[in-house]
Amino acid sequence: MTTQQELLAWVREFARQVTEHRDELTALDSAIGDADHGANMARGMGAAVEALHADPQTTAGGVFKKVGMTLVSKVGGASGPLYGTLFLRFGTAAGEVTELDPAGFAKAFRAGLEGVVARGRPEAGDKTMYDALAPALDALDESLAGGASLGDALRAASAAADAGRDATIPMLARKGRASYLGERSVGHQDPGATSVALLVAAAAATLG
Amino acid sequence: MKKLINDPADVVVEALRGMAAAHPGLRVDLENRVVFRGDAPVRGKVGLVSGGGSGHEPMHGGFVGRGMLDAACAGEVFTSPVPDQMVAATEGVDGGAGVLHIVKNYTGDVMNFDMAAELTSAKTGVEVQAVVVDDDVAVQDSLYTAGRRGVGTTVLLEKIVGAAAEQGRSLAEVAGVARKVNERGRSMGMALTSCTVPAAGRPTFDLPDDEMEIGIGIHGEPGRRRVPIAPAKDIAEMLVEPILADADFTAEPVICFVNGMGASPLLELYLMYGEVAGLLEKAGVRIARSLVGSYITSLDMAGCSVTLLRADDDLLGLWDAPVDTPGLRWGA
Numbered sequence: 001m002t003t004q005q006e007l008l009a010w011v012r013e014f015a016r017q018v019t020e021h022r023d024e025l026t027a028l029d030s031a032i033g034d035a036d037h038g039a040n041m042a043r044g045m046g047a048a049v050e051a052l053h054a055d056p057q058t059t060a061g062g063v064f065k066k067v068g069m070t071l072v073s074k075v076g077g078a079s080g081p082l083y084g085t086l087f088l089r090f091g092t093a094a095g096e097v098t099e100l101d102p103a104g105f106a107k108a109f110r111a112g113l114e115g116v117v118a119r120g121r122p123e124a125g126d127k128t129m130y131d132a133l134a135p136a137l138d139a140l141d142e143s144l145a146g147g148a149s150l151g152d153a154l155r156a157a158s159a160a161a162d163a164g165r166d167a168t169i170p171m172l173a174r175k176g177r178a179s180y181l182g183e184r185s186v187g188h189q190d191p192g193a194t195s196v197a198l199l200v201a202a203a204a205a206t207l208g
Numbered sequence: 209m210k211k212l213i214n215d216p217a218d219v220v221v222e223a224l225r226g227m228a229a230a231h232p233g234l235r236v237d238l239e240n241r242v243v244f245r246g247d248a249p250v251r252g253k254v255g256l257v258s259g260g261g262s263g264h265e266p267m268h269g270g271f272v273g274r275g276m277l278d279a280a281c282a283g284e285v286f287t288s289p290v291p292d293q294m295v296a297a298t299e300g301v302d303g304g305a306g307v308l309h310i311v312k313n314y315t316g317d318v319m320n321f322d323m324a325a326e327l328t329s330a331k332t333g334v335e336v337q338a339v340v341v342d343d344d345v346a347v348q349d350s351l352y353t354a355g356r357r358g359v360g361t362t363v364l365l366e367k368i369v370g371a372a373a374e375q376g377r378s379l380a381e382v383a384g385v386a387r388k389v390n391e392r393g394r395s396m397g398m399a400l401t402s403c404t405v406p407a408a409g410r411p412t413f414d415l416p417d418d419e420m421e422i423g424i425g426i427h428g429e430p431g432r433r434r435v436p437i438a439p440a441k442d443i444a445e446m447l448v449e450p451i452l453a454d455a456d457f458t459a460e461p462v463i464c465f466v467n468g469m470g471a472s473p474l475l476e477l478y479l480m481y482g483e484v485a486g487l488l489e490k491a492g493v494r495i496a497r498s499l500v501g502s503y504i505t506s507l508d509m510a511g512c513s514v515t516l517l518r519a520d521d522d523l524l525g526l527w528d529a530p531v532d533t534p535g536l537r538w539g540a
Binding site: 034035036040073074076077078080082084085119174175176177179180181182 | 286290322425429
């Protein structure tokens with residue numbers, strides 16, 4: 001079982017990682033976007049951690065809804081609504097419980113992915129966060145179905161997210177500001193897929 | 209970077225404070241960064257809300273007032289506002305006849321306005337419709353891009369739709385006029401120099417002294433191609449030709465709008481208008497109305513854009529109706 005305290009640790013670890021990788025995310029975004037992904041994610045997750053400190057939540061649903069609402073309110077651009085929706089749907093699916101079993105965790109995470117799809121309508125190969133998130137959750141489900149522990153399944157998911165992130169490099173962007181570049185977007189790693197890989201790595205580091 | 213600023217982090221809110229001081233007829237909500245008409249909400253009138261990243265002034269805040277917008281949300285420079293701001297604006301202009309969101313087609317703007325519309329309806333039940341402006345012919349409109357960007361037509365649309373709402377037309381009718389203007393408008397822009405975002409402190413892109421970018425967006429996004437600098441008459445051709453190739457403008461008269469990107473003087477914009485008007489006459493396009501000046505800008509970028517809008521009698525009547533805003537004012 002994953003406790004609400006462990007889920008909080010995941011949120012804090014993700015905030016720490018996007019802050020540590022702020023300049024890398026911004027550099028990736030300046031190549032094919034508008035150079036604000038690192039600053040926006042660090043600012044947004046910092047605000048989310050502060051909001052959870054100021055208004056502590058006692059359930060998994062409460063934690064992730066708080067994170068989602070804070071990102072929607074503070075970040076702007078495209079990453080605010082996309083990450084905000086991911087966490088909001090995660091929280092709604094997790095529900096007002098104090099702990100999640102591995103299947104419940106995977107189901108809530110997938111609800112988050114479905115939120116991202118509803119909001120941004122990405123497809124595989126569009127060179128977006130979806131290209132890291134979808135393979136990660138497939139790996140998570142597959143490992144759990146094979147009897148792996150949540151920790152092992154999350155490590156498999158993290159490896160799949162990293163591979164998905166790297167696979168965005170040769171892709172031609174079909175969504176967002178990067179799509180205006182056409183062929184010139186090829187050869188650059190997608191910043192959104194990169195921050196998703198950090199999210200899954202943070203889960204592997206803190207849960208299970 | 210040489211700019212008339214204090215701290216780069218405070219540019220947007222300090223500019224809004226100055227706007228409030230300069231235009232006592234407006235109500236500026238500094239907390240939510242929303243510029244309201246002083247008399248909003250107007251009972252029985254469809255409320256018009258727009259917004260976007262800052263750095264395009266006078267759009268959108270400068271277009272708030274009688275005959276145009278009821279409220280405008282100001283995001284950070286070149287960054288979409290967040291849904292909280294749009295919810296505050298929507299609630300603040302709801303006069304009981306519904307609210308129309310006017311959204312430029314950028315991924316962030318579209319998603320944030322989407323979320324705001326969902327949140328507002330869930331919270332208050334106000335009827336919200338949205339129209340997305342996508343008129344930039346420099347971008348291929350296909351499944352493989354985010355679609356065409358919203359640029360110059362936005363200015364003409366906010367004026368025309370503002371007049372339709374002022375006449376008391378219903379939300380469905382006002383939204384219909386907005387969609388019609390968007391379908392009939394096309395734009396193409398170019399840059400002589402880059403812009404400098406205050407928080408970045410250096411030019412967004414490098415453009416050598418002897419080159420220009422054709423098909424530029426209003427955030428310094430790349431254009432169709434980079435070419436050697438050319439005389440104005442050739443630049444006019446490079447802007448007008450792709451517009452006329454994209455849609456037929458000979459069947460009805462047009463509103464012709466030559467817009468400055470922020471750092472090009474009116475002297476050059478009028479010179480460009482003369483070139484554009486000459487090309488249109490040769491192409492059999494009749495100009496019914498004109499607008500020349502810097503209305504949808506890209507900070508301190510030098511350059512211009514051309515927008516053509518195919519107009520019928522209804523649209524021309526709405527264009528001529530009185531408007532009283534900091535950015536556009538006639539008949540008032």
